[in-house]
Amino acid sequence: MSNRTDTSGYLQPAFLICVAVLAAACAGMSVARQRLGLYLKKEPLPLKQPLDRLDEAALAPYEVVAKLKIRNEEVLRSLGTEDYIQWVLQDPSEPAESPVRQCLLFITYYRLPDRVPHVPEECYTGGGYRRLHSEAVTFRLDASGTQEVPGRYLVFEGSPGALSSGAPRFPVLYLFRVSGEYAGSRDAARIALNRNIFSRYAYFCKVELVFNQMLTAPTQAATVSAGERLLAVVLPALERDHWPDEIRR
Secondary structure: OOOOOOOHHHHHHHHHHHHHHHHHHOOOOOOOHOOOOOOOOOOEEEEOOHHHHHHHHEEEHOEEEEEOOOOHHHHHHHOOOOOOOEEEEEOOOOOOHHHHHHHHEEEEEEEEOOOOOOOOOHHHHHHHHHEEEEEEEEEOOOOOOOOOOEEEEEEEEOOHHOOOOOOOOOOEEEEEEEOEEEEEEEEHHHHHHOOOOOOOOOOEEEEEEEOOOOOOOOHHHHHHHHHHHHHHHHHHHHHHHHOOOOOOO
């Protein structure tokens, strides 16, 4: 029996035509990308200045009462970036017993976005919390209600064992800034990233607010209202001093 491989099929006209067509298509796509300025792989786009230089005075009337750092290297690696801040802010206009008086502001920036990493739905459930509620919301950031930003509202609680010791339920708000526009979910952020095919650069940033300083969790209405007031000062500061002004070609 012969061990030679029969290659005659590869020399048939139909096969050769298919190869030629595929090669031409690949070459054509490459030329089209160059001529049309399509960028399927993005280049890094750094912040104008690091997040930890966020102007505290620009956050008035809010006061920064703590600046937290992630010390666990495994957690930091899973975060996927070192461009982040975790600041505890206090609203002095709220009563001392108010569940929205203090808020954890957690911002993460990704200068080379090849994926959208964990969202609170995954991070908190992975940490042993149970998600009780998830809902899309719209933040209205001015008195007229014309400036609208999409976001998400979540509620978590501790595990049954933790609840016996008095662990609270707590709400979380978050949104994304993606290459100059806002997105209210991970899917929307991915769509925005994929839509930006004519720019060589792209970025995204997640802004998260956690109200978990009191044993009694605030209502959804109180949480969203408090989030709107805080975002109305945080987002303009980020747009002005930190996020890239435009997506360069």
